[in-house]
Each structure stands twice: as C-alpha cells, then as structure tokens.
Ligand code: SF4
C-alpha cells in the first residue's frame with residue numbers, strides 16, 4: 001500500500017453545500033474520509049429559552065424561524081401543544097385549512113430538497129425548475145396569509161385568515177400542474193445514469209440502525225420502516241384522508257429520493273381530498289383574548305417534512321409557558337452522519353449530507 | 366509577410382477573446398432559458414456587455430496572494446495554464462486558406478500542447494497551499510492522464526482514414542463523407558473525453574463547487590482568476606473547433622450547399638458543438654471521481670481500442686473501405 | 690444512456706417555454722391584499738392603549754403618550770411612536786390587536802438602507818407611509 005498522509009479538512013461553516021452554517025471537521029486519507037465530526041450551533045438563537053418569556057401568541061412567529069422551509073408545521077406544533085392542554089374544540093374549517101397548508105408546505109419543502117440536492121450533486125437546472133414550482137406555493141401562501149416564508153398563520157383556536165376568494169381553485173390548478181411537473185422532474189433525473197450511480201447503494205443503513213439512531217421521517221422510511229405519524233398517530237383531521245406512505249427498501253440515497261418524490265404525490269392527494277371536502281364555518285374557535293394554558297404537561301408529535309417534530313409543553317397556568325421543548329427532527333437525523341461518512345469518498349460527502357435533508361435553523365434552533 | 370506574421374496572431378487573440386466574451390454570455394443565456402430564466406440582461410442591450418463588465422470587475426479587483434502560498438509558482442500558474450490554450454489555436458484550420466500554422470503534425474501538436482495546461486492547474490492548486498485547491502488540482506491531474514489516452518486513441522481511427530496528422534489534410538479527406546459517420550464510436554469516445562479534458566460538466570470535478578468550493582482556483586482572485594477562466598473558455602473554443610475539423614468535416618458544406626461560404630459552414634458546425642456543451646452543462650449532474658476513472662479506463666479506452674481495430678478491419682473491405 | 694437523453698430533452702423543452710422571472714425592480718412586484726409590509730400609522734386614531742407594544746414579540750415598538758390637550762376630553766394622545774425595523778419581523782400581531790386600526794399593514798416592503806439608523810422609523814415617517822394600505826383602495 002502506498003503510504004499516504006491524513007489531512008484535516010474543515011468543511012464549512014461557509015461551504016456551498018452545508019446548507020447554511022454547518023461545520024464538519026473531516027479527516028481524509030487521500031479522498032477517503034476516516035473520521036467526521038459535525039459541529040453545530042452557529043445558528044443557535046435560543047428559541048426554547050426565549051419562548052419562556054413570550055406569550056403563546058408571540059411564540060408562533062418565532063417558530064416560523066426554526067424550520068424555515070416548512071414554517072406551517074412549526075406553527076402547528078406549538079398551537080397544537082397549547083390546544084391539547086386547553087382542550088379547545090377546533091372548528092372543522094380551521095382543521096382543514098391547517099392540513100391544506102401543512103401539506104402544501106411539505107411539498108414546498110421537498111421541492112427545495114430536490115433542487116438543492118441535485119445542485120449538490122452538480123446538476124443546476126433541477127434547482128431552478130423546482131424553485132419555479134415552489135414559487136407557486138409561496139404565492140398561494142402569500143395570498144393566504146401575507147407572507148412567503150414566515151407565515152405566522154396559525155393561532156391557538158384556529159387560523160388567522162379564512163381563504164381568500166378563488167384561492168381553492170388556485171390550489172386545484174396547482175395540484176394538476178404539479179403532477180405534470182413531477183413527471184418532468186423524473187424524466188430529468190430519475191433515469192439519469194450519472195444520478196443513479198451517485199445515489200444507488202450510497203449512504204446505506206439498515207432499519208435497525210435507523211431506529212437506534214432515532215431517525216424519523218423519510219430517513220427512517222427509506223430504510224424500510226413503515227412509520228408515518230400522520231397515519232399511525234393521526235392528529236388534526238388526517239384520519240379522514242386516504243394516502244399511502246412510501247417506504248424504501250435499501251436505505252440508500254436513491255430510496256430517499258424516490259420516497260420524497262412519492263411523498264409529494266401523496267401530499268397532493270391529501271390536499272386534493274381536503275379541498276374537495278372543504279367544510280363551511282368559522283376558522284377560529286372561541287378562545288379568550290389572553291390565552292392562559294391550564295397547568296399540566298403535554299407532548300405532541302407530528303410528521304414534519306423532515307421527520308417527527310415534537311413539542312413538549314409544561315405550563316404553570318400562566319400566559320407564558322414554563323418550559324417549551326422542541327424535538328427537532330433535523331437535529332436527531334443529523335446524528336447518523338459521522339457513521340455514514342466513515343470510509344466514504346469525499347465526493348459522497350455532500351450527497352450523503354444532502355440526503356439527510358437538514359435545515360440548520362432547526363438543527364440549531 | 367512580415368506584417369501578417371505579427372498581425373495575424375494579434376487579430377486571432379482578439380477574435381478568440383471576442384468569442385470567449387460571447388460564449389460566456391451565450392452560455393449564461395442558454396442555461397438561463399433552459400431554467401425558465403432570461404439570463405443576463407442588465408448590462409448593455411440584451412446583456413451584451415455583461416461579460417465585459419465582469420472581466421473589467423475582475424481586472425479592477427485587488428490581487429491577493431495568500432501569505433502561505435508559494436508566491437512565484439502562484440503567480441506563474443495562470444500563465445502556464447493560459448499560454449498553451451492560446452498556442453493550440455494556431456494550428457486550427459478554419460477554412461482552406463485561413464490557418465496560421467499549417468504544420469504536418471498539427472493534431473499531435475494540439476494534443477501535446479494542450480496537456481501543458483494541466484501543469485498550470487496542478488501548480489496553481491499546489492501553490493495556493495489550500496486543501497481544497499490541492500484536492501482539485503490532484504483530481505485535475507488524474508483526470509487529464511486518464512482521459513488523454515482514450516482521447517488520442519479515439520483519434521487514431523481518424524488519422525488512419527485520413528492518412529495524415531495535418532489538420533487541413535484531415536478536413537480534405539472528409540470531402541465525401543464526414544468522419545462522424547464511419548468513425549462514430551471514435552466520435553463518441555472523443556466527445557466524452559474532450560468534455561473531461563475541458564473540465565466541463567459532468568466532468569467538472571477539479572472545480573466542483575458543491576464539493577471543493579472552487580477547486581484549484583479557490584485562492585485566486587482578480588486577473589489571475591480571470592486567466593484561469595479565460596484558459597477554460599479558450600479551450601472550449603479550441604476543442605469545439607477541433608471536433609468540427611476532425612469529425613464534422615471542417616468547412617466542407619453539407620449536401621453540397623456551397624452557396625454558404627466555407628467559413629460560415631465552419632461556424633455553424635462549431636456553434637452546434639458549443640451549444641451541445643452548454644446544453645450538457647445545463648442538464649447533467651456531476652460524475653463521481655472514482656466512477657470517472659472507471660469510465661475512462663474501463664469503458665472509453667477499450668472502446669477506443671476496439672474502434673481502431675474495427676477501422677483497420679473495415680478498411681480492407683471493398684466498397685465501404687474507401688470511407689475508412 | 691437513455692436516461693441521459695431524456696433529461697436532455699427536458700432541458701431543451703424548457704428552453705422555449707415562457708420565462709417565469711419578474712422584471713423587478715423595473716416593474717414593481719404586485720403584492721396581494723393581505724401582504725404584511727411596512728406599517729402605516731395614524732396618530733389621530735391611536736388611543737395609546739399600548740397593546741401593540743405589548744404584543745410585539747420582538748419589542749420593536751416604543752411609544753409615549755400624553756394627556757389630551759383638550760381638558761374636556763378623556764384619554765391620551767400619542768406623542769412619539771417608533772418602530773425599529775432592524776428587528777421588526779412584520780408578523781402582523783400589532784395590527785391584529787390594535788383596537789382602533791391606528792396601526793395597519795401596507796403592501797410596501799422595500800426597506801433596504803445603507804445604515805442601520807435609517808431603519809429606525811418614527812411616527813412621522815410611518816404616517817407618511819400611506820400608500821397601498823391593507824383594506825384601503827388600490
Ligand atoms: S409587525 Fe410584529 S414585530 Fe413588527 S412591530 Fe408589529 S408586532 Fe412588532
């Protein structure tokens with residue numbers, strides 16, 4: 001064997017493919033990684049601690065900034081936690097609206113993943129094409145709640161706005177357009193030999209390992225664990241919709257890709273059903289002006305685009321939480337990274353990191 | 366004669382620079398269109414002066430030499446990379462009369478000189494004293510070695526058929542039939558290998574921005590960086606011209622449409638190749654470094670060898686033998 | 690090989706399709722009615738109830754009031770009203786709680802400035818920011 005010297009390479013915090021300010025200290029032997037140490041915390045804003053000094057209404061805009069690619073699900077987890085303790089009866093229309101926006105947000109988030117992932121692998125066009133479609137979702141959100149990224153849409157007891165005129169039709173139009181575009185994406189990359197070679201059999205882990213590492217979401221399902229909180233622990237009105245949960249077999253990057261693409265399809269299905277069954281009625285329940293959550297604790301969980309998003313809320317009966325803890329899926333999913341990178345080629349680094357789909361705002365909170 | 370000797374290359378330099386300016390703009394436009402964008406449109410009408418503005422900006426920028434870099438080599442590297450890029454243009458025949466150096470071993474000269482650029486890249490990457498740059502430079506060297514061989518092997522078929530290494534001679538030999546038809550395997554191998562030689566997507570590993578930030582030129586700024594960029598695009602020019610000459614029949618018209626002057630024919634074919642390069646760049650992801658090696662050694666090289674064998678065999682068959 | 694060609698086809702098809710980019714800043718981007726842009730403030734309407742400052746999650750509103758100059762009238766009138774747009778997140782909460790609609794959202798969003806100081810907007814500025822008000826005309 002040729003004697004080679006190990007080299008310490010600092011990937012990030014400023015690196016085009018770490019998706020934000022994530023740092024990875026890797027030791028490489030030639031182009032093979034022998035050790036990888038993730039360093040997180042550059043984007044830490046202390047959301048959980050800040051929340052202790054904020055009223056429930058005020059916390060919601062802060063959660064927008066955690067997982068900024070799917071702010072709707074973050075909004076939901078907080079209001080859901082408070083509503084669980086308060087035992088609020090939500091109007092149906094509000095529940096439906098929540099489901100619609102959360103699923104649309106999931107699509108938007110997966111689209112960003114698709115685009116940035118292909119960009120990591122070196123293809124430029126998918127990124128812009130995916131953002132073209134995502135833009136339509138953001139425009140829909142802009143019409144609905146006046147913001148494109150930080151929605152602050154959900155309130156305890158419902159949602160802030162009812163649908164504007166013609167909005168549902170726009171959603172319908174988007175669904176059919178998106179279905180077409182999905183085919184285009186698959187034509188563009190799914191059969192591409194270079195893409196297949198770069199994703200098949202790379203970054204493999206078993207189902208047991210996935211569970212051991214506490215992975216959730218697509219990272220878990222790609223390894224073959226059939227577990228989706230929307231179906232297995234239904235919240236909101238998810239039990240009324242029909243949808244499949246795509247599950248992978250090999251736990252490699254390609255399975256993650258197919259799972260995410262299929263999830264977009266299933267989300268479209270959910271949105272379609274929700275739009276069709278959209279009920280009449282108010283969008284806000286009767287809640288007091290100043291929200292005081294009764295004493296107690298609650299842990300609620302949901303399926304965010306990245307995995308199990310949880311919120312543990314301890315209330316002492318005040319208008320502010322005593323303790324708020326988020327289970328942030330990106331953070332947990334990231335833990336498997338050192339194990340996956342060991343022994344891999346540097347060129348696979350970005351592919352594997354991208355496959356986990358982290359959002360640094362959520363990792364660091 | 367004297368004036369021509371001096372003026373020719375100077376004019377050529379400006380032509381090449383003009384091409385580079387246009388090519389970069391064209392590339393950005395086309396990629397923009399393919400991505401539902403309109404591309405640069407702010408500087409000048411239709412964004413025509415975008416590249417000029419970019420280059421101007423680069424020239425005005427502070428020239429930074431990293432403290433720990435090997436200064437001499439660092440400064441020399443862009444020159445080593447650029448000079449051969451321009452030197453190869455000399456042997457390219459654009460029409461039967463428009464050629465600067467009609468030397469007997471034109472093809473060999475082209476291939477030999479163009480490999481010197483890699484030394485510049487390697488030197489630049491090493492002298493930067495940056496790990497990303499070093500990895501990029503290493504990749505570049507490895508890639509060059511692996512792809513130069515199939516590239517040359519793929520050309521043997523053409524040389525056999527034309528019976529000369531002189532580029533004008535090769536074009537002459539394609540009067541009847543362009544080599545892309547009989548030498549199709551050779552063309553495919555050559556085209557893929559030339560993509561790799563050009564460090565273009567899907568073989569842009571030496572500068573893979575999502576992996577190595579910018580690869581070998583990560584530490585370069587200002588006009589030194591401009592030189593690397595320039596070298597790259599001059600090679601696009603040279604390689605596309607070479608492909609046209611070797612496989613698309615140079616200035617020979619298609620279907621005997623002689624009403625278009627030869628130079629136009631040349632430019633048409635040449636633009637087609639450039640467009641294909643851009644098109645590929647807009648579509649394909651990057652290949653992985655080990656797969657790159659496998660492709661070079663296990664697929665392209667055997668294919669090229671097979672092509673030589675096949676050409677030799679077919680040459681003996683009466684009837685179609687004249688095409689080989 | 691087929692997959693590669695298919696992908697090439699997709700990009701080629703997209704080349705002739707309609708472009709989706711905006712001509713911003715040549716043409717202003719039209720924001721929807723509900724858009725949360727820079728607030729407009731109407732001192733006449735404000736009753737100095739302090740609700741907006743209290744609900745603001747980032748504490749970016751500072752206001753002071755004084756007694757109504759007309760001794761026959763009760764209540765207060767606003768003296769100063771500042772929003773610090775360095776930290777305002779345009780969350781819409783202040784406009785939501787204001788009982789008199791003294792503070793309302795507009796569809797203006799261009800806040801870029803060369804200095805941070807310029808982002809500190811006072812009552813006068815906010816009052817003059819009176820175009821494209823939510824719920825208003827146009
Ligand atoms: S929009 Fe939100 S952050 Fe801005 S001033 Fe109003 S309440 Fe404060």
Ligand code: SF4
Nearest residue numbers: 735736738739741787
């Ligand atoms: S909530 Fe409205 S009325 Fe009350 S202080 Fe604020 S702006 Fe004035």
